[in-house]
Structures are given as structure tokens and as C-alpha cells.
Amino acid sequence: MNNLTYRTFKDKLFFYLICTLASLTVVPLFAIIWELIQKGYKQINWSFFTETAPSTLDAMLARSTGDIIPGGIANGILGTLLMVIIAAIIAIPTGILVGIHLSEHPKTKFSNITRFITDLIQGSPSIVIGIIAYTWVVKPLGSYSAFAGSVSLAIMMLPLIVRSTEETLKMLPGSLKEAGLALGASYTSVVLKILLPSAFGGLFTGILLAISRVMGETAPLMLTALGSTAINWDVLEPSSAVPLLIWEFYNDPNLIDMIWSSSLFLLLLVLTLNLIAKRIARKWKIQ
Amino acid sequence: MKEEMINIQDPILQLKDVSISYSPGKNAVKNIYADIAKNKITAIMGPSGCGKSTLLRAINRMHELYPDIKIMGEILLDGKNILKMNPMEVRRMAGMVFQRPNPFPTMSIFDNVIAGYKLNGISLSKSEKEEIVERCLTNVGLWNEVKDSLYKKGTFLSGGQQQRLCIARALALKPDVLLMDEPTSALDPIATNRIEELLLDLKQEFTIVIVTHNMSQAARISDYSMFMYLGELVEYDTTQTMFTNPKDKRTNEYLSGQFG
Incomplete structure (x- = not known):
């Protein structure tokens, strides 16, 4: 009898232990969001989305009078959007075609090699992919550019799309x-008119997750897009991106306040994409 | 050389020394000779693994999905050897209905019926499409049930309705022969009964070859029956003779439920 009480107790203890540990994993996320909202909400206003990043001098003047820092991250938002769109245009068709091949011919040697290489790319440090895009695109074109950034992001998106399609x-x-x-x-x-439409939900989810994955990438963009203080529509010119701006703000003590608002924006954007992806995945589940 | 077991006048489909192997040297179907009568229902019976589905799938060359399968001999449809034709053309002449209803999940009922045209890139005018959809759905007795929900997804229908939709989809292409691979094995008795009645109607216009392991179904609907065992065609006769007076001992044993 005593033994039974002990075992029940042990059971309960184990149950509460895993519950506690499970709830601990949500703590960091909420802590981050809370901190970002607290420190960043002040900066988020209309000009945050429409104006370019402020100069050190403007920021210093604003800080000395206790005002919020003027300007915004429009150059970064535009750069991120442009680069992600171009990366998607490159990676989505390629990734889907490769995925079709892998699912249709799963056991050939070629497929095994392709699958292995896809895994390798997925595991590669993003800075290495940045270096590769630098040698492939920046060097031959002779200039840092948004396009070079897109190529590095496309390489990072590719394995995710390939595997989710497969x-x-x-x-x-x-x-x-x-x-x-x-x-x-x-x-x-059959592939184009039956299989792909039937798989639409899964494909779309994979694409959204891939986009949200590369949206916050910084390292490869440092070596390819470089960054820019102006709003830039020319994809062959250096361009800014939200994560690049965060890095720049970090390096300038006067702009520190901008880090929080930019990070908040980036985090919310990525979280939203993730949530939409989950929703779609549930709604379009294959019966 | 074996000869045909039964003499069929004016056959639409002729199997001449057909053997099918999944791996070299091992034949799943062995040297089959058979003529199949036009506008009749021919049932292929036999225990699991006897090669009946394999044989049926050879007739519209569905085997090409699996690279190692080899078909030997000749299969003549309307006098033409289908093994020498383009498989896409063969499959349009020999429609197929599968064990489980498989309407296209992304298409409406309307689009499912004309899917054969859509997938083959044949463009039809609106009135042609409507005519085909109404005629085929009427043919399978589904028109009155679905005429107000033609633009709903085919997957919302019940299992029996889905299977009738799949039959309509196959009929839309006006095939010479309709191949059915245990089309009622996933359905309840009422839905099964409706499909059987439907097949009896359809044979006015189409030739039907049906694989079934349900003996009473074969007895109810078919005009001719084949009994296959271990890849061989053991007996082929009119259904009436086969069920009342089987010539082969194995057929008799199978029909009396001693194995299967």
C-alpha cells in the first residue's frame, strides 16, 4: 500500500515536472515580446514606416531634448521586401520542380544526391552562403546589390521549399x-493540373515558412546587399534591409532606441507569417 | 498453344498469349488467351493474388507506372495492338474505375466529369461541356442528386456517389471498354446495389470488364465469367455455365467456397 502511495506520488511529481518545463519554454518568447514592446512602441508611428533611417546628428539632437528619434526604417522595409520577393521568384519555381522530382523518383541515385545536397545547404551557416553569393554575384557585377542579397536568400529558401514540396x-x-x-x-x-493543386496548402505553407525564415537573415546580406541610407528601388544598387538596419543601429550609440522598434517590427512580421502558415496548413490539410 | 475456351462472336477485345511479369522469370499472369464480347459484362474472378487486377491493368497500360513490369503477347482492342500504341491514346479508349472512389479533390463535380477533356487539353464550348456533364451524370443516375450542386467539390459526396461520379468521369471520354477494378469493394450494400444496376444499364452502350472477388456479384451482373488461379486462366465461359456446371475442379472448389 505504502509502495502504491509512493508510486502515485512519483507519477504526480513527474507530471508536474514536465508541465513546468513545458511552460518554461514559452517564457523566453513572451519575455522578448514584452521587452520589445516596452522599449520599442514609442518609436512606431507613421514616419517609422515612411521615412529613412535618421542620421546620428538628428538622433543626438532629439535625444538631448528628450524627444523620440525622428525618421524610420522605410529604406530597410523596402529593401527587405524587394529582396525577399526576388528571392521567392528564384527559389519557388526551382524548389517546387526539384521537390516534384524527388517525390516522383524517390529512390534514384540522382535523387539521393540531390536530397543530401539540399540537407547540406540547409545546414550551411548563412555567412558561408553570403560569401558564395558574394563570389558569384557581387564580384562579377562589380557592386554590392539587392540582387546579390536576393541570390543568397534564394539559396537559403531553396532547401525548405524543396523538402516541403517533396x-x-x-x-x-x-x-x-x-x-x-x-x-x-x-x-x-497530371502533375501540373492534379497533383500540384491538390498539394497547394502544403506548398504554400512551406513557402511562407521559407520566407519568414530568410526575412530575418543578416549575415548573408552584409556581404551582398551591404546596406544603404536611402530608399532604393534599383535592384542592382546596394540596398538596406530591416535586420541590416538593426545591426547598424547597434553600432551607433545615438540610435540605440531604434533597435527596439525595428526588432519589434521584424519579430511581429515573422510571427505573423508563421501563424498564417500554420492556419493554412490546418485548413488545407490533405484528407 | 492453348486455344480460347469459349468462342465469342465479334469480340471487341482480344488477349493473345498475354503474360505479365513483375520480375524477370516470374510471371504473375501466364499465357492468357481470351476474347471479350462487345456490350456485355465480363467478370474476372479469383482469389487474392491470382493476377486478375494485374491482367485488367494491362489492358489500359496502367503498369507503366511501375518500371519493372513487362507485358508479353498481344492485346487487341478494336483489332489494334494496344501494346504498340501510345499509352495516352490507349487509356482514352479503355476507361478505368478503381477500387476506391478517387474524384479529384480540387475540382467541382462539373469539372470532375469533364476532367478527361481538361487534362488532355481538349477545349469544349460551354454548351458542349454542359451537354457532356448532364448526359454522363444522367447515365450514372447522379444527375437528379447533384444537379443543384454541380459546382461543389466532388469530395463532399457520399462514397457511392463518388464512385458513380468516377464512372461518369470515365464515360465522358466515350471509351470502347470500361475496366473496373473491384469498384464496389469500398462501398456499403445499398451503394453496391445501385452500381450493379447501373452497370446493367451501361452495357447497352459500353463493354464492361469487371474484376471482383465477390462471386455473387459476378453471378448477378455478368454475362461471361473468367476464373483465374495463380496467374492462369482456369476457366472462361458464360456466367450461367460457370456457376451451374463448372468444368474445372478448381473452379468448382472456388465457387463452392473451399478456397479463396
Whole structure:
């Protein structure tokens, strides 16, 4: 009997232990968000989204009078959007086609090598990918550019899209492909008109996650996009990005306040994309 | 050389010495000779693994999905050897209905019926599409049930309705022969009954070859029956003769439930 009480106690103890540890994992996220909101909300106003990053002098003057720092991060937001869009244009079609190949011919030697390389790219430190984009794009073009930044981001997105495409297509029942072929459809039209639309939810989720993954990348952009103080629409010119701006603000004691607002913005953007991706994944789940 | 076991006048489909192997030297289907009658229902029966589905799938060359399968012999559809034709063309002439209903989940009921045209890149006018959809859905007895929800997804239908939709989808291409691979094995008795009645109607227009391991189903609907065992065609006769007076001992044993 005594033994039983002891075992029940042990059970309870274990249960509460895992509950405590599980709830501990949410603490950092909420702590970060709380801190960012507290320190950053003041800076987030209309000009935060419409004006370029302030100069040290303006920031210093504002700080001395106790005002909020003027200006915003419009150059960074535009740069991030431009680079992510171009990266997506490069990575999405390529990634989906590679994913189709991997799911259709899963056991060939070529597929195994491709899968292995995809894993390697996914595991590569992002700074290394930045260096590669530097030698491939910046050097030949002779200038740092938003385009070079996009190439490095595209390389980082690729493995995520490839694997999510492969996994989603694998989940589709084989009967779907048979049904299409049995109607005399060509292999291409079965893939494009039946398999891909049926896998839409999974593909879209993978793409959103890949985008949110690269949105906060800093290291590869330092070597490729470099940064810019002006709003820049020319993709062949150096460009700023939100994470690059955060790094710049960190290096300038007068602009420290801008770190919090920019980080808050970036974090919320990435979290929103993640949440949307989860929603879509649930809604379009393959039956 | 074996000869056909039954003499069929004016056959639409002829199997001549058909053997199918999954790996070299091991035949899943062995030297089958059979003629299949036009506008009749021919049932292929036999225990699991006897090669009946394999044989059926050879007729519209679905085997090409699996690289190691080899088909030997000749399969003549309307006198043309389908093994020498383009598989896409063959599959349009020989429609197939599968074990589980598999309507395309992203398409509406309407689009599912004309999917064969869409996937083959054949453009139809609006009135042609409507005509085909109404005719095929009427053919399978689904028109009155779904005419107000044609633009809903096909996957919202019940299992039996989905299977009838799949039959309509196959009929839309006006195939010469309709191949059915245990089309009712995933359905309840009422839905099964409706499909069986439907097949009896459809044979006015189409030739149907149906694989079934349900003997009473074969007895109810088919005109001719084949019994396969271990890859061989053991017996092929009119259904009536087969069920009342089987010639082969194995057929008799199977039909009387001694194995299967």
C-alpha cells in the first residue's frame, strides 16, 4: 500500500515536472515580446514606416531634448521586401520542380544526391552562403546589390521549399495520379493540373515558412546587399534591409532606441507569417 | 498453344498469349488467351493474388507506372495492338474505375466529369461541356442528386456517389471498354446495389470488364465469367455455365467456397 502511495506520488511529481518545463519554454518568447514592446512602441508611428533611417546628428539632437528619434526604417522595409520577393521568384519555381522530382523518383541515385545536397545547404551557416553569393554575384557585377542579397536568400529558401514540396506530394494518395493517367492525361498535365493543386496548402505553407525564415537573415546580406541610407528601388544598387538596419543601429550609440522598434517590427512580421502558415496548413490539410 | 475456351462472336477485345511479369522469370499472369464480347459484362474472378487486377491493368497500360513490369503477347482492342500504341491514346479508349472512389479533390463535380477533356487539353464550348456533364451524370443516375450542386467539390459526396461520379468521369471520354477494378469493394450494400444496376444499364452502350472477388456479384451482373488461379486462366465461359456446371475442379472448389 505504502509502495502504491509512493508510486502515485512519483507519477504526480513527474507530471508536474514536465508541465513546468513545458511552460518554461514559452517564457523566453513572451519575455522578448514584452521587452520589445516596452522599449520599442514609442518609436512606431507613421514616419517609422515612411521615412529613412535618421542620421546620428538628428538622433543626438532629439535625444538631448528628450524627444523620440525622428525618421524610420522605410529604406530597410523596402529593401527587405524587394529582396525577399526576388528571392521567392528564384527559389519557388526551382524548389517546387526539384521537390516534384524527388517525390516522383524517390529512390534514384540522382535523387539521393540531390536530397543530401539540399540537407547540406540547409545546414550551411548563412555567412558561408553570403560569401558564395558574394563570389558569384557581387564580384562579377562589380557592386554590392539587392540582387546579390536576393541570390543568397534564394539559396537559403531553396532547401525548405524543396523538402516541403517533396513531403506534401508524398502524402497525396497514389490513386490520384492513377485516376489522372487512366483518363489518358499526360504525365505533365497530371502533375501540373492534379497533383500540384491538390498539394497547394502544403506548398504554400512551406513557402511562407521559407520566407519568414530568410526575412530575418543578416549575415548573408552584409556581404551582398551591404546596406544603404536611402530608399532604393534599383535592384542592382546596394540596398538596406530591416535586420541590416538593426545591426547598424547597434553600432551607433545615438540610435540605440531604434533597435527596439525595428526588432519589434521584424519579430511581429515573422510571427505573423508563421501563424498564417500554420492556419493554412490546418485548413488545407490533405484528407 | 492453348486455344480460347469459349468462342465469342465479334469480340471487341482480344488477349493473345498475354503474360505479365513483375520480375524477370516470374510471371504473375501466364499465357492468357481470351476474347471479350462487345456490350456485355465480363467478370474476372479469383482469389487474392491470382493476377486478375494485374491482367485488367494491362489492358489500359496502367503498369507503366511501375518500371519493372513487362507485358508479353498481344492485346487487341478494336483489332489494334494496344501494346504498340501510345499509352495516352490507349487509356482514352479503355476507361478505368478503381477500387476506391478517387474524384479529384480540387475540382467541382462539373469539372470532375469533364476532367478527361481538361487534362488532355481538349477545349469544349460551354454548351458542349454542359451537354457532356448532364448526359454522363444522367447515365450514372447522379444527375437528379447533384444537379443543384454541380459546382461543389466532388469530395463532399457520399462514397457511392463518388464512385458513380468516377464512372461518369470515365464515360465522358466515350471509351470502347470500361475496366473496373473491384469498384464496389469500398462501398456499403445499398451503394453496391445501385452500381450493379447501373452497370446493367451501361452495357447497352459500353463493354464492361469487371474484376471482383465477390462471386455473387459476378453471378448477378455478368454475362461471361473468367476464373483465374495463380496467374492462369482456369476457366472462361458464360456466367450461367460457370456457376451451374463448372468444368474445372478448381473452379468448382472456388465457387463452392473451399478456397479463396
